[in-house]
Amino acid sequence: MAKFTRKIKKNMDAPRIAAEEEAKDIAASQPHNQQFRSWEVYVIAGVMALTLFLVAGSWEILDAANRIMYIVLLITLGLMYMQRRMTTLSEKQSLWLGRAVLALLGSSVVIFLINSYNTYFQ
Numbered sequence: 001m002a003k004f005t006r007k008i009k010k011n012m013d014a015p016r017i018a019a020e021e022e023a024k025d026i027a028a029s030q031p032h033n034q035q036f037r038s039w040e041v042y043v044i045a046g047v048m049a050l051t052l053f054l055v056a057g058s059w060e061i062l063d064a065a066n067r068i069m070y071i072v073l074l075i076t077l078g079l080m081y082m083q084r085r086m087t088t089l090s091e092k093q094s095l096w097l098g099r100a101v102l103a104l105l106g107s108s109v110v111i112f113l114i115n116s117y118n119t120y121f122q
Contacts, residue, residue: 044081
């Protein structure tokens with residue numbers, strides 16, 4: 001009797017479990033909208049403009065490592081701006097964009113530390 005009861009319960013739960021899995025799949029495929037404050041976008045755009053003017057104004061003075069660092073920083077800021085302005089990104093795309101921002105920002109910091117070490121300690 002217990003076996004029969006378990007089979008009935010399992011058959012009764014199967015449509016509910018299938019519906020939950022389908023809802024998860026639909027939610028994963030829909031755009032992922034994060035709420036960002038509008039001032040964040042303006043700050044990022046301002047920092048991008050400041051960095052662009054800094055690089056353009058001192059291009060001849062900067063060495064190759066500094067140029068690469070500032071270019072990577074500009075790309076990172078551009079991706080951050082895009083992440084906050086794009087509202088049609090899925091959750092997976094937003095996750096990969098966030099990872100790319102962190103990786104590029106980390107590489108910019110590493111280039112800065114290497115350049116600082118070469119400038120002041122060698």
